[in-house]
Amino acid sequence: MSQTTQNGAISAPKKELLRGTAIAAIVAGVILAIAVLPAEYGIDPTGIGKKLGLTAMHNAAAATLPEAAPASVSATSATVAKPTAANPSAPARKPSTVAAPGEERAITIASAETAPYRVDTMEIILAPGKGLEVKTSLAKGATLIYSWKTTGGEVLNHDFHGEPLNAKHDEFESFILEDNVSESRGSLIAPFTGVHGWYWKNKNKTPVTVVLNASGFYTDIVRK
Incomplete structure (x- = not known):
């Protein structure tokens, strides 16, 4: 039963206070085990959290969180670098978003x-009605x-293309196809290891001379 103090306040006996504290602690522990741990941390010691769908809530929330960037990556990095054969340990960096005004990168x-x-x-002479390749x-x-051009302004059909190493029959890719042109220029970053070059078809009734200027990091250049 309760007791009245000198100032008129009502106080409970110590045993009742201890019992109330113990009950509150037990209730808090049950709530922690059943609800808080499964929902907030994905920990479900009783299995009840799974049945109530609380662990699913935790998993869904965790899936929507963005991955933390590696410590070595600058948040303002504007360059891209990937490991290469010459530098296999090169760290990956955040892709750049730099672009000129009004342009799509x-x-x-x-x-x-x-x-x-x-x-x-290289100077190439094409016979009338014939084709020739340089690779x-x-x-x-x-x-x-x-860059290439015909010496007399004659027009040719042109196919700038490539074939992978040990290519099968008709396994090639045309990069630039042009009909009836007297000159052309371009560039290529090879998408695969192989032979890359030009094919011209002379549809004229007289020989046509083509002057080809090439530069880059190829190992050889041959006419076929």
Whole structure:
């Protein structure tokens, strides 16, 4: 039963206070085990949290959280670097979003080259009604730049294309196809290791001379 103090306040006996505290602690522990741990931390010691769907709430919340960036990545990084054969330990960095005003950013492809840089000029004579190819050997990711023109302004059909190493029959990719042109220029970052180059078809009734200027990181250049 309760007791009255000198100032008129009513106080409970110590046994009742202790019992009330113990009951409150037990109730809090039950709530912690059944509701708080499954919902907040995914810990379900009793299994009741799973039945009540509380652990599912935790899993759904965890799935929507963004992954933390690696400590070595700067939040303001504006460059992309990937490990290469020459530097396999190069750290990956956050993709760049830099773009010129009014432009949509293109995909950046950059790589260190192992083949020496070279420059070649070649004069090719195409017989009437005949075709001819000139090919370079490029490793995947290597760059080739070119320009060509006919000496007399004659027009040709042109196919700038590539074939992967050990290509099967008719396994090739055309990069630039042009009909009735007297000159062309372009560049390529090789999408695969193989031979890449030009095919011209002379539909004229007289021979046509083509002057080809090529440069880049190819290992050879041959006419076929």
